[in-house]
Amino acid sequence: MTYQLNSNLNLTKNSSFYQNESPRRELKVVIPQSKAIPIFNFLNMSKLGFFVHHDPRDIHSIYFDDCEMNGYFNHVLGIGKRKKNRIRSYDNLDISLNDTNIWTYEIKSKIYDLGNKNRTKNNLSSILHSLKPLLPKLLVSYKRYYFINKNQLRITLDTDLTYTRIHSGINQIYKAKKLTRDLCILEIKVNIKDALVTNNQVNQFLKMFKFRISKFSKYCDAVECLRLIDI
Secondary structure, three states: OOOOOOOOOOOOOOOOOEEOOOOEEEEEEEEEHHHHHHHHHHHHOOOOOOEEEEEEEEEEEEEEEOOOOHHHHHHHOOOOEEEEEEEEEEOOOOOEOOOOOEEEEEEEEEEOOEEEEEEEEEEHHHHHHHOOOOEEEEEEEEEEEEEEOOOOOEEEEEEEEEEEEEEEOOOEEEEEEEEEEOEEEEEEEEEHHHHHHHHHHHHHHHHHHOOOOEOOOHHHHHHHHOOOOOO
16 A cells, blocks of 8 residues: 655745755665774775765754655565655754744655655744644654765765654654664665766775665665564
């Protein structure tokens, strides 16, 4: 079963979604946290010409799903066309429901292995109200490091990964069970328009460290680790 985003969603009277420049393919590698430092050092001194693209920052994402957890099951069942609903905040985590607490709302669409994002911003209370009947299920937090090279091949390293179960009340969001994952998630992001130029460099990088591409979803992993469903 698939679910559709509420077509009447209206986060603000003047809100507008903006989209990535082009669809992209994300290749993920899951490694132990202890392996992050050698990769970080390599990217800083890489012969493939990588340099820091953005200052590192803490990312906090709250994921939404329906009562039947169809978003989760669509992913694990490999449904070709699916959407993921989440809101994201950077650096200091604030889950208070006030007018000044602004989060970025993202619809992350996937058509088989190609994905893109539509984003808009609003305060947390308005987003929670507008996304009903979807409910906030969990919080995923991590520190992200950003690298890019002259061919626009982007690599991010996500470390210090934590999952927190959350519940929403009338006037606030409650944090419950929390756990830490001893993992580092490396993502290689390739814009489709640049694929011919970057594919060779992607292969070089993967072979250098003998990496294997994995299908990994922080949301699905968090659902299972926090036991939001019986598996």
